[in-house]
Amino acid sequence: MxxxxxxxxxxxxxxxxxxxxxxxxSGVDISQELERSADRKVSKGSLYTTLDRLKKKGLLNWRIEPGDIARSGLPRRHFTVTERGVKALRESRSALLNLWRNAEDVLGEAGG
Amino acid sequence: MxxxxxxxxxxxxxxxxxxxxxxxxSGVDISQELERSADRKVSKGSLYTTLDRLKKKGLLNWRIEPGDIARSGLPRRHFTVTERGVKALRESRSALLNLWRNAEDVLGEAGG
DNA sequence: TAAAACAGGTCGACAAAGTAGATCCGTACG
DNA sequence: CGTACGGATCTACTTTGTCGACCTGTTTTA
Structure with missing residues (x-):
């Protein structure tokens, strides 16, 4: 370990x-989800830089979707979390969950 | 915002x-808790550096406890998370909880 | 009592992550 | 054409993360 x-x-x-x-x-999906769930606005630069690093670490992958749909013409990337990525996420979550549990008195219940 | x-x-x-x-x-308490709950071993350097930065941001404070106890007459710092720190923690948790919820299919239930 | 062995901490430095703005490219539109 | 625009890349800079080495008083112990 x-x-x-x-x-x-x-x-x-x-x-x-x-x-x-x-x-x-897609990149846009991601930034929208981030904005919605985490109330966090990110710039394209931030997002794509991070996406690249994540790929470099093998936690994420993408494929180019040749664009002929909707806005037609432009290809765009579709991102997918790899097995390793999921694993890392699980570990991270479990650590945080433990820590939160122990600090619950002050933080308040998790549910809310 | x-x-x-x-x-x-x-x-x-x-x-x-x-x-x-x-x-x-105390510093030692912290690193033990980290090791126990997050399965994460940290060096003194990492820990104290972070503690200092946290204080600089007003999320944490400490007081010097003059040492007069048994085997160690050495003074040591006792750390306390400030109101702002607790608030930051809550926000962070809530964002993560939201995101996890939406990814639950793959990550598996949170309860475990 | 000098000198290891310790506990708790500080420093300096460097790698990794976070962040944003300018720029670019192909398509749609007037 | 020229401008607007979505999608994405590049460059460059700030914050965080991480450590190992060093420092300072305390006990131990030969």
Whole structure:
């Protein structure tokens, strides 16, 4: 368990946002999900940079969807969290859940 | 809501660890809690650096406890999460909870 | 009592993550 | 054409994350 690599806060959120719509999101989907669920506005730069890093770490992948639909013409990327990504997410969640549990007195119940 | 500042992953965990034992932890308490609940081993350097930064941001405070106890007459710091710290933690938790909820299909239930 | 062995902490430095603005490219529209 | 626009990339800078080495008083102990 030595060199476990932890997810940064934003990385974690991005990964989660990718999965939110069925683990096949476009850049726009992601930023909308982030804005909705985390009340967090991100710039394109921030988002794509993070997406790239996540891929470099093998936690995420994408395929190019040749565009001939809707707005027709432009290809766009569809992102998918990999197995490793899901695993990292689980670990991260479990750690946080533990910690929150122990601080519950002050933080208040998780449910609310 | 403009310049909301988000907690980094580690900062968050440290804050949580401080509260775990009643919001009055020593450096050692914190690193033990981190190790126990998050299965995460941290060096003194990492820990104290983060603690300092957290204080600089007003999310944490400490007082020096003059040492007069048994084997260690050394003074040590006792850390406490501030109101703002608790607030930041709550926000962070709520965002993550939302995101997790939407990704539940793949991550599995939160309860476990 | 000098010198290890310790506990608790501080420093300096560097890697990784977070963030945004300018820019680019192909398409739609007037 | 020229402008607006969605989608994405690049460049560059700030914050966080992480450590190892060093420092300072305390006990132990030969």
């Amino acid at each position: 030595a060199t476990k690599s932890f997810l940064g806060e934003f990385e974690q959120m991005v990964l989660l946002a990718v999965m939110a719509g069925g683990n096949d999101a | 403009a310049t909301k500042s988000f907690l980094g992953e580690f900062e968050q965990m440290v804050l949580l660890a401080v509260m775990a034992g009643g919001n009055d932890a």
